[in-house]
Amino acid sequence: xxxxxxxxxxxxxxxxxACYLTTGKHMAFYASFGTVLLLLxxxxxTSLLFGFAGASAARSRFWPLSILGKTYxxxxxxxxxxxxxxxxxxxxxxxxxxxxxxxxxxDWSEPVRQGNDFVVCTAAKLPLSTSxxxxxxxxxxxxxxxxxxxxxxxxxAQVLYGAMRAVPRAQIETAEAYGMSHAQAFWRILVxxxxxxxxxxxxxxxxxxxxxxxxxxxxxxxxxxxxxxDLGGTKxxxxxxxxxxxxxxxxxxxxxxxxxxxxxxxxxxLDRLTRRLSHGQATAAGEAMRRAGA
Amino acid sequence: MSCLxxxxxxxxxxxxxxxxxxxxxxxxxxxxxxxxxSGMIWNIYFGVxxxxxxxxxxxxxALGKGSRHRIARKPAEWFIFIFxxxxxxxxxxxxxxxxxxLKGVSPVFDPFTAAWxxxxxxxxxxTSAYTGEIFHGALKSIPKGDLEAADAYGLSGWARFxxxxxxxxxxxxxxxxxxxxxxxxxxxxxxxxxxxxxxxQRGDALYYAKFFADKTFNPFVPYPILAFYFILLTLAxxxxxxxxxxxxxRHLPQEARRxxxxxxNLIR
Amino acid sequence: xxxxxxxxxxxxxxxSTAMAQDVVRMGTEGAYPPWNYLDDDGNIAGFERDLGDExxxxxxxxxxxxxxxxxxxxxxxxxxxxxTIIAGMSITPERAEVIAFTQEYTPPDPSAYIALTxxxxxxxxxxxxxxxxxxxAFVADQGWTLVEFxxxxxxxxxxxxxxxxxxxxxxxxxxPIAAEDDGLVLLAREEQIGGxxxxxxxxxxxxxxxxxxxxxxxxxxxxxxxxxxxxWDVASTFxxx
Numbered sequence: 001x002x003x004x005x006x007x008x009x010x011x012x013x014x015x016x017x018a019c020y021l022t023t024g025k026h027m028a029f030y031a032s033f034g035t036v037l038l039l040l041x042x043x044x045x046t047s048l049l050f051g052f053a054g055a056s057a058a059r060s061r062f063w064p065l066s067i068l069g070k071t072y073x074x075x076x077x078x079x080x081x082x083x084x085x086x087x088x089x090x091x092x093x094x095x096x097x098x099x100x101x102x103x104x105x106x107d108w109s110e111p112v113r114q115g116n117d118f119v120v121c122t123a124a125k126l127p128l129s130t131s132x133x134x135x136x137x138x139x140x141x142x143x144x145x146x147x148x149x150x151x152x153x154x155x156x157a158q159v160l161y162g163a164m165r166a167v168p169r170a171q172i173e174t175a176e177a178y179g180m181s182h183a184q185a186f187w188r189i190l191v192x193x194x195x196x197x198x199x200x201x202x203x204x205x206x207x208x209x210x211x212x213x214x215x216x217x218x219x220x221x222x223x224x225x226x227x228x229x230d231l232g233g234t235k236x237x238x239x240x241x242x243x244x245x246x247x248x249x250x251x252x253x254x255x256x257x258x259x260x261x262x263x264x265x266x267x268x269x270l271d272r273l274t275r276r277l278s279h280g281q282a283t284a285a286g287e288a289m290r291r292a293g294a
Numbered sequence: 295m296s297c298l299x300x301x302x303x304x305x306x307x308x309x310x311x312x313x314x315x316x317x318x319x320x321x322x323x324x325x326x327x328x329x330x331x332s333g334m335i336w337n338i339y340f341g342v343x344x345x346x347x348x349x350x351x352x353x354x355x356a357l358g359k360g361s362r363h364r365i366a367r368k369p370a371e372w373f374i375f376i377f378x379x380x381x382x383x384x385x386x387x388x389x390x391x392x393x394x395x396l397k398g399v400s401p402v403f404d405p406f407t408a409a410w411x412x413x414x415x416x417x418x419x420x421t422s423a424y425t426g427e428i429f430h431g432a433l434k435s436i437p438k439g440d441l442e443a444a445d446a447y448g449l450s451g452w453a454r455f456x457x458x459x460x461x462x463x464x465x466x467x468x469x470x471x472x473x474x475x476x477x478x479x480x481x482x483x484x485x486x487x488x489x490x491x492x493x494x495q496r497g498d499a500l501y502y503a504k505f506f507a508d509k510t511f512n513p514f515v516p517y518p519i520l521a522f523y524f525i526l527l528t529l530a531x532x533x534x535x536x537x538x539x540x541x542x543x544r545h546l547p548q549e550a551r552r553x554x555x556x557x558x559n560l561i562r
Numbered sequence: 563x564x565x566x567x568x569x570x571x572x573x574x575x576x577x578s579t580a581m582a583q584d585v586v587r588m589g590t591e592g593a594y595p596p597w598n599y600l601d602d603d604g605n606i607a608g609f610e611r612d613l614g615d616e617x618x619x620x621x622x623x624x625x626x627x628x629x630x631x632x633x634x635x636x637x638x639x640x641x642x643x644x645x646t647i648i649a650g651m652s653i654t655p656e657r658a659e660v661i662a663f664t665q666e667y668t669p670p671d672p673s674a675y676i677a678l679t680x681x682x683x684x685x686x687x688x689x690x691x692x693x694x695x696x697x698x699a700f701v702a703d704q705g706w707t708l709v710e711f712x713x714x715x716x717x718x719x720x721x722x723x724x725x726x727x728x729x730x731x732x733x734x735x736x737x738p739i740a741a742e743d744d745g746l747v748l749l750a751r752e753e754q755i756g757g758x759x760x761x762x763x764x765x766x767x768x769x770x771x772x773x774x775x776x777x778x779x780x781x782x783x784x785x786x787x788x789x790x791x792x793x794w795d796v797a798s799t800f801x802x803x
Contacts, residue, residue, distance in 0.1 A: 024603030078528035079521040080480035082487065082500065087513035090634070090641050097642070114766045116511070116660045118641045125642065129585050133626060207378070208477075214383040217631065225383070230593060230600060233715045236738045239595045240602055243742070246719055252387050256380050263379035315702060319656070394723050407725060491720070492693065492710045495702055501693075504633070508694045511636045511660045 008241040020242045029227035033258065036213050036223055039145065043209060046149035048202075051156020058161050069157065076154030085218040088147045093126065100124040144219040152209055159201030164190055166197040196277045196286075203270040210262055214255075228255055297324040308332040308496050316495055316505065323515070326506050330519050333499035334527070339410075340417055340482040340498075345475055348421035355426030356463070360433050370426070377423030382416070382481050386489025389416045409490035416489070421478045425471060432467035433459070465542045472535040476528050499523060585624050586770065587644035588614050592629040594714075596734060596794045597650035597759075600629075609794035610648045613667060616786070620777045633694075636661060640764055646774070647762035650732070650796075652696065654757060662765045664775045666758025667787060668797035673697050673756070674733035675749040676740055677721060682749065687727030690717040696756045697730040721746065734796045759797070779803070 004011070005019035020026070057069025076084070097120045098112060105121035112120060122128070127135040167190055175185040216223040232248030278286045303313040305328055317325050358370030377385065393406040406412045436459065444450075444458040464471075483500040486492045492501055499520050506516040590598045592606050601607040606627045618625035628644045639647050639661060652670075653663045673696075675684070685706055691698035693710040701708040709726050711717045718739060720726040729736070733752065740748045761778075763771045781787040788799040 024605075025600060028604045075525060077476070078525035080483045080500075080524055082480075082483055083503070083517050083520050083524065086504075086507070086634075087517045087637075090513065090637055090643075093643065094641055116640050117764045117766045119764070119766050120642065129587065129645075136628070211381040214381045220630070220634075222629070229713070229715075233713075234718065234739070236595070236742050238738050239599055239607075242602065246715070248387070248715075249391060252384055256384055256388070259381060259384065260376065260379045263375070314705065318699070394725065397723070397725075488712055491690070491716070491725075494708055495698075495710070505694065507637075508633065509656065511640070511657075513634070513637055 016242075023242065025227070025231060028222070029224070029231055032222060032224045032227050035141075035221065036216065039141070039148075039216065039221070040209065040213065042145050043148045043152070044206065046145055047152040047156050047205075047209070048160075050149050050153025051158075051160050054153060054157025055160035055164060058157065059164060073154045073157040073161070076151055077158065081151050081212055082215060082218070084151050085147060085215050088150070089143050089219050092143055092146060094118055097124050097126050100126065140220045144216060144221050147219055148209070148212075152205060152212075155205050155208070156202065159198050159205060160194065162201065163194040163198035167193045196274075199270070199274055199277055203266075203274075206266060206270075207263065210259065210266065224255055224258070228252060297322075297328075300324045301328050304328045305332055306335075308335050308498070308502070310494060310496055318509075321506060321510050326502075326516055326519055329502040329506070330499050330516060331523060333497055333502040334523050336409075336485070336496075336498035337479060337482040338527070340414055340485060341475070341479040343414055344417035344421050344478060344482075347418045348425055351418070351422035352425035352429050353460075355422060356429030356433055359426065359430045373419075374423045374426050374430075377420050378427060382420055382484055383488055385416050385420060386413065386484060389413075390489055407490075408493070409485055413485040413490045417478065417482065417485075420481070421474065424474050424477075425467075428467045428470045428474060429463055431470075432463045435466055436462045461542070468535070468539050468542055472532065472539070475531050475535060479527055479531060480524065585626050586618065586646065587626050587628050588618075589628045589630045589635060589639060589644035589647050590614075590649040591632045591635065593632075594650050594735065596738065596796055598648075609790060609796045610650065612790055612794070613781075613787070614648050616781065616790070617774060617777050620780065621773050623773070636762070639762060642764070645763065645767065645770060650759055651762055652756035652758070653760045654696065657762070660765075661762045662767070662771050663760035663762055664771055665778055666760045667778050667781075668759045668791060669800060670754070670756060670758045671797040672733055672752035672754050673700070673730055674736050674752050675728045675730055676718070676736045676746050677728040677749055678724075678745060678747070680747050680749055682727045684728060684751075688725070690720045690726035690729045691731065692717055695731075697732075697753075700753060700755050701730055718746075737795070 002019060002022065004015060005022070008016065008019055011019060054069045054073050057065045058073065060066045060069065097118075101108065101112060101120035101124035104123045108121050110119065112118065127139050171189055171193060172185050175189045180188065213223065214225045217226040228251035229248065232246070232251035234246050235243050237243040275289075279289055280286060300322070301324075304317075304325065306312050307316070307329060309332075316329070355370045355374060358366045359374060361367045361370070389412060390407065393403060393412050396403040397407060406415070440458055440462055441454075444454045449457060483498060486497040486501045487504075495505075497505075503516040503520040507513045510516075590606060590610060592598055592600050594608075596608055598606060598608040598610045606629065611627070614625060614627070630638055630644070632649070635647055635649060635651075636657070638644065647661070651657070653666060657663070675682070675689075685704070688707045688709055689701045690709050690711060691701055692714050693712055698708060698710050709720065711720060714731060714735065717726070717729045717731065721729050722745065728749065730753065733748075736748060740746050761774055763774070778787070781790075782800055783803040791797055791799050
């Protein structure tokens with residue numbers, strides 16, 4: 001990074017530290033904070049989508065769909081997230097490749113399962129083995145997002161399901177009195193109103209997701225915990241220009257600060273959001289705001 | 295070897311009773327079910343103990359956070375913020391490190407580096423913070439009328455807390471508290487996964503699930519078994535808490551009770 | 563002379579299969595110096611990086627390196643996420659049931675103990691090992707008190723803090739640690755567990771296994787493999803072939 005870093009062994013104090021903290025590995029460590037934040041930003045809407053689908057299914061008048069929605073939410077919530085993370089990525093990957101295999105290589109004669117091996121035709125591989133490295137990274141990222149979304153979508157489904165039921169029945173009845181169809185009442189009345197009831201639950205879900213990110217390394221993402229472990233571990237002079245003892249304390253300390261800050265900011269944002277969403281709603285808070293404004 | 299024999303050998307393996315050596319080849323489904331089930335003993339132990347102890351600390355924290363006095367409020371606020379704001383994963387790391395250093399100070403701290411005590415303390419603090427926040431929220435939403443009624447009856451201080459404030463708080467907090475209990479049981483799987491060392495291959499359900507995934511190189515059998523056990527455990531927790539919920543709300547009219555039940559919402 | 567022609571012929575064969583194979587993805591752990599680790603720039607380095615690059619060059623394959631967690635390194639191979647495991651993996655009968663191995667590229671090396679003093683009572687004390695390793699199974703078999711940690715790093719700090727009396731691990735991993743830390747010593751006692759280290763491949767991938775097998779054999783004979791082993795000090799060297 002800096003010019004004086006060519007011979008780290010001769011450095012001391014601050015200049016040593018400056019060089020140490022700007023090694024390529026540290027850069028990867030700093031970048032991984034961005035990866036985690038980006039993942040969180042992508043995971044939130046994706047899990048909401050899964051949750052919305054789950055909740056709508058659970059509310060469905062068509063009973064198989066309703067059972068499906070309820071089972072999804074109940075089963076996934078009953079299992080520790082870590083248990084899913086330990087085998088879901090491989091399962092999803094195999095599922096995708098199997099589907100592509102059936103679609104792309106209809107003439108393939110060999111079985112997909114050969115003993116312990118899972119073998120699909122070259123064209124069905126995801127990503128293709130000729131793809132550049134960034135495609136592999138992007139695919140791993142995609143699988144991680146999907147796994148998170150499936151797991152936390154089940155929680156979101158429960159929150160949204162509760163929120164849909166919490167919207168006062170009179171609101172729907174009024175809509176029907178105006179001649180709206182079932183679907184119209186759902187999209188125009190129920191969905192816009194349910195968010196204020198869902199917000200406390202979704203806020204908590206967000207906090208849970210934030211605190212589940214240390215498990216990302218199980219999903220094949222080189223996340224902040226992965227790098228903190230690697231960088232903090234004892235380094236011998238034979239393998240690095242910057243030998244040091246067990247520094248995991250400092251690295252995990254940095255992670256602690258990161259998570260506390262993230263929580264603090266999230267709490268502030270959620271507070272503001274609650275106030276915004278309460279505006280014009282048929283709740284006590286909304287009523288109070290209306291009175292204050294009048 | 296019959297399955298009953300396997301259960302006799304490994305059913306209590308996680309607490310050190312039965313076969314000393316773990317199976318090493320020809321892993322049967324029965325072995326996997328038995329050993330992972332045996333590991334559940336630890337998950338239940340951690341969950342039950344932490345919840346039982348955490349209940350009291352949580353009440354203290356909730357009262358502290360709602361207190362008008364800074365000296366009581368600030369420590370409670372910080373305690374809740376730190377334990378709710380950081381991943382359990384990192385809490386385990388720091389706790390183990392701290393206990394290890396304390397060990398050098400005095401032999402009194404010797405048992406703290408073992409999971410049965412050290413990890414339990416972390417889980418206890420963790421659940422206290424989460425539950426404290428839930429109780430605090432419930433305290434704030436106690437209907438004003440209830441407290442005014444208490445005043446009118448001449449109740450004050452301890453009597454008012456014991457007979458009005460505390461039961462109402464519990465009643466309001468119960469659905470969210472049920473969720474917290476479920477989450478805590480799930481969190482117990484992290485103990486041996488990242489936090490504390492396993493002695494003599496005695497670990498929790500995830501430890502044994504990982505053991506089998508490691509030996510058979512097939513993650514698709516042991517982890518679903520683990521999931522199966524946890525679904526059972528979750529159902530048991532929901533049933534027990536539902537039972538307590540009915541007890542707490544027994545004075546309410548039928549209609550109001552039903553409404554409370556469906557409001558079970560995710561709050562953690 | 564005869565032998566030379568044979569080698570050249572096999573090389574030509576290798577080259578033709580390489581065309582069909584396009585990119586070979588090499589899976590490693592990246593956390594086990596001196597075998598494989600991440601250097602200051604975050605690139606994979608170590609004995610196996612050098613070896614793998616050399617093998618690919620000789621076999622005229624285009625290779626790409628992938629870092630994967632140790633726990634899921636075999637499931638990910640059989641699932642096809644990369645094509646080889648080159649991560650200091652000992653050839654054991656259990657693993658050989660699930661994946662195929664090339665011939666070994668380092669001879670079996672003993673496991674060693676590291677401790678604070680050299681007069682540790684192993685049977686009466688506490689021996690630490692990484693969870694799920696052959697060393698952990700060995701300590702359990704002996705009936706000693708075993709304590710398992712998630713990472714090798716933690717086993718060493720357990721000895722430093724007095725939580726455990728000794729660590730049992732691969733000698734090549736412990737040697738540099740003992741060399742740099744005056745407080746820690748290697749015990750004279752060593753255990754012969756585990757076989758040599760080989761490259762892992764899918765059992766259905768015979769062609770690729772034969773390719774690598776051939777180049778490893780070639781490197782063994784011309785002495786370049788021994789030179790690499792000595793450079794990184796990972797194991798004892800091979801005798802003449």
